[in-house]
Amino acid sequence: MLGNALLAYAGFVALCLAMDKHFTGLLGRKPHPGHLRLLRVAGWSLLVLSLAFSVHLRGWAHGLVEWAAVMMAAVTVWVFALPYQPRLLLGLAAGSVLLGPVLAVLAV
Amino acid sequence: MKDGFRQAMAWLHTWAGLIFGWLLFAIFLTGTLSYFKEEISHWSQPEVRSHALDPAHSLALAQRYLEANAGHSGTWFIRLPNAREAGLNVGYRDPNGGPRGSVSKNLDTQTGQPVEARDSRGGEFFYRFHFQLQMPYPYGRWLSTFCAFIMLLGLVTGIITHKKLFKEFFTFRPGKGQRSWLDGHNAIGVLVLPFHLMISYSSLVLFMYMVMPAGIMASYGNDTGKYFNDLFGRNDAPKAAQVATPLVALPSLYAKVQALQPEARIGNIQVQNPGDRNARVTFTQSAADHVAYRRSANWTFDGASGTLLSQGKPESGAMMTSFSFAGLHMGNFAGPWLRWLYFCFGIAGTAVIGTGLVMWLGKRQLKHAQRAHMPGELRLVEVLNIASMSGLLLAVAGFFWANRLIPAAAAGRADWEVNVFFIVWGLSLAHAVLRSGRRAWGEQLALGALAFALLPLLNGLTTDRGLNHSLAAGDWAMAGLDLTALGTGLFLAWLAGKMLSSPAPLAKRAARAADKPRAEAAQAR
Numbered sequence: 001m002l003g004n005a006l007l008a009y010a011g012f013v014a015l016c017l018a019m020d021k022h023f024t025g026l027l028g029r030k031p032h033p034g035h036l037r038l039l040r041v042a043g044w045s046l047l048v049l050s051l052a053f054s055v056h057l058r059g060w061a062h063g064l065v066e067w068a069a070v071m072m073a074a075v076t077v078w079v080f081a082l083p084y085q086p087r088l089l090l091g092l093a094a095g096s097v098l099l100g101p102v103l104a105v106l107a108v
Numbered sequence: 109m110k111d112g113f114r115q116a117m118a119w120l121h122t123w124a125g126l127i128f129g130w131l132l133f134a135i136f137l138t139g140t141l142s143y144f145k146e147e148i149s150h151w152s153q154p155e156v157r158s159h160a161l162d163p164a165h166s167l168a169l170a171q172r173y174l175e176a177n178a179g180h181s182g183t184w185f186i187r188l189p190n191a192r193e194a195g196l197n198v199g200y201r202d203p204n205g206g207p208r209g210s211v212s213k214n215l216d217t218q219t220g221q222p223v224e225a226r227d228s229r230g231g232e233f234f235y236r237f238h239f240q241l242q243m244p245y246p247y248g249r250w251l252s253t254f255c256a257f258i259m260l261l262g263l264v265t266g267i268i269t270h271k272k273l274f275k276e277f278f279t280f281r282p283g284k285g286q287r288s289w290l291d292g293h294n295a296i297g298v299l300v301l302p303f304h305l306m307i308s309y310s311s312l313v314l315f316m317y318m319v320m321p322a323g324i325m326a327s328y329g330n331d332t333g334k335y336f337n338d339l340f341g342r343n344d345a346p347k348a349a350q351v352a353t354p355l356v357a358l359p360s361l362y363a364k365v366q367a368l369q370p371e372a373r374i375g376n377i378q379v380q381n382p383g384d385r386n387a388r389v390t391f392t393q394s395a396a397d398h399v400a401y402r403r404s405a406n407w408t409f410d411g412a413s414g415t416l417l418s419q420g421k422p423e424s425g426a427m428m429t430s431f432s433f434a435g436l437h438m439g440n441f442a443g444p445w446l447r448w449l450y451f452c453f454g455i456a457g458t459a460v461i462g463t464g465l466v467m468w469l470g471k472r473q474l475k476h477a478q479r480a481h482m483p484g485e486l487r488l489v490e491v492l493n494i495a496s497m498s499g500l501l502l503a504v505a506g507f508f509w510a511n512r513l514i515p516a517a518a519a520g521r522a523d524w525e526v527n528v529f530f531i532v533w534g535l536s537l538a539h540a541v542l543r544s545g546r547r548a549w550g551e552q553l554a555l556g557a558l559a560f561a562l563l564p565l566l567n568g569l570t571t572d573r574g575l576n577h578s579l580a581a582g583d584w585a586m587a588g589l590d591l592t593a594l595g596t597g598l599f600l601a602w603l604a605g606k607m608l609s610s611p612a613p614l615a616k617r618a619a620r621a622a623d624k625p626r627a628e629a630a631q632a633r
Contacts, residue, residue, distance in 0.1 A: 001445055001446075012278075016278040019278070022278060061398070061399040061400070062399060062441070065399060065436065065441075065446070066446060068302050068303075069446055069449045069450075069453075070449075072299060072300050072302060072303060072449075072453060073449055073452065075278075075299050076295075076296070076299045076300060076456070078278070079278050079279075079280050079295050079299060080280055080292075080295070080296075082278075082280065083280060083281065083282050084282075
């Protein structure tokens with residue numbers, strides 16, 4: 001469940017950064033349009049990956065519920081903690097991209 | 109037209125939210141507590157000890173106790189202990205058995221003897237309150253169902269009103285007064301929207317037999333019992349044959365169920381006509397085993413011969429849909445992590461309602477910031493906001509304090525715990541009437557902070573189940589409630605500090621409010 005949660009978190013961070021104003025605000029530079037598209041694709045892929053792991057690990061019934069739960073938790077943490085700890089949260093996102101798949105694969 | 113529609117929806121959102129917000133806040137908060145119903149009950153009856161689970165042994169103990177004490181009764185109920193409930197609960201119908209005509213006891217799973225636990229409703233009180241509202245049947249259920257409908261309406265109208273749902277999906281700007289409240293209200297509503305929609309829609313599904321009874325009445329008339337029997341695949345037991353026949357050993361039937369459905373956890377066992385030739389034993393699978401709340405997962409045996417008579421039929425698609433919504437709402441299947449997430453989302457739902465109520469008032473207060481007195485209707489909303497939010501928190505704390513302070517042997521103590529809950533709530537209303545808005549908020553939150561933060565200490569002083577013991581013994585239900593209370597206390601202290609420290613710079617806010625109509629007028633053009 002933690003692996004899926006980290007994947008979902010990283011996915012939402014990518015989707016957030018795929019928005020021009022958030023990219024500029026958080027990273028302090030203007031994004032290249034190609035970057036934004038890449039981030040959007042990466043974000044959605046991470047969310048789908050999280051769903052795939054969730055369903056594979058726990059079956060459709062539990063998997064879908066857990067996926068919905070970690071999605072909501074991940075994005076809520078991101079949005080509400082962001083104004084206070086942007087660096088920490090960005091670092092956590094970077095860590096999640098690496099750690100999420102590892103934990104998810106280990107759980108299989 | 110489009111703006112007209114959106115404005116109409118905004119109006120509906122504003123006013124339906126205000127009128128039902130106070131009650132919805134209470135329903136959501138107590139409903140959220142109900143995700144930890146068994147844990148709260150465990151905390152409320154510290155005398156019930158948990159032991160390693162052994163269902164077959166527990167069944168044998170229950171049968172021995174009931175045969176010795178309830179041989180005269182026509183119906184027995186057994187509820188097996190599980191990971192969240194320590195006690196082995198046995199009950200039986202008894203014509204002289206108290207107000208409901210039945211007797212219920214908690215047995216220790218090692219000795220098989222009744223545990224002399226303090227009488228308390230525990231988590232059951234909050235659970236019942238969240239859909240019955242302490243009103244006589246069926247009015248409370250009607251009102252709470254109607255509130256669920258208003259919540260659903262509030263969500264839909266809120267989404268329509270929210271102009272920049274996707275553009276501001278990730279936006280929260282703290283420290284900016286009304287702007288921040290609106291951001292928070294929107295974000296917590298949108299980000300946890302799947303939960304909010306599920307919980308309010310499924311409430312309507314849970315009570316659909318009440319909300320839309322026409323189909324049932326057309327087919328079954330007034331015999332709704334038969335409808336539920338058909339729905340859940342139950343048969344009424346035959347009348348007692350009045351021929352004494354010993355009941356088969358329940359553990360042997362349990363073994364048969366395990367052979368039919370390996371790893372099935374059993375929740376309830378019902379025995380009808382025990383000790384008679386026409387005895388019937390029904391095992392129902394624990395709701396923790398499926399996401400869907402499949403009440404039809406059951407097995408009925410002949411209690412005299414031990415043969416399997418019937419088992420629950422597979423559900424139709426429509427039934428599975430309805431059972432899935434019921435299961436998702438109650439979350440019986442959730443393990444510890446998912447249960448905590450359920451709890452957090454419940455708090456999020458409560459926060460959406462709370463922030464909405466605060467904003468309704470805040471927006472209107474700004475217009476009167478320079479006057480000495482608030483108009484009466486705003487003052488009324490303010491008082492009700494305070495009593496329904498911080499007052500309710502005080503009432504919950506009061507319930508827990510009463511649980512530890514009312515002597516364990518006192519007569520009617522379970523009722524008194526409930527009385528304390530409502531008395532504290534009433535006093536908080538009186539306090540809110542007597543004090544000015546900010547002071548009332550601050551004082552009630554500060555008292556709440558003390559009451560919650562000191563709860564672990566009170567528990568440690570009045571029982572031998574304090575944190576020092578529960579943490580060492582790995583009793584996470586007991587320790588979890590203490591620690592959650594401590595965390596709640598710290599959070600309330602922080603809130604109270606904000607309320608009691610320097611009031612928000614009124615002049616600045618009023619000036620901004622004065623600018624606002626002009627800006628809005630410009631925007632409209």
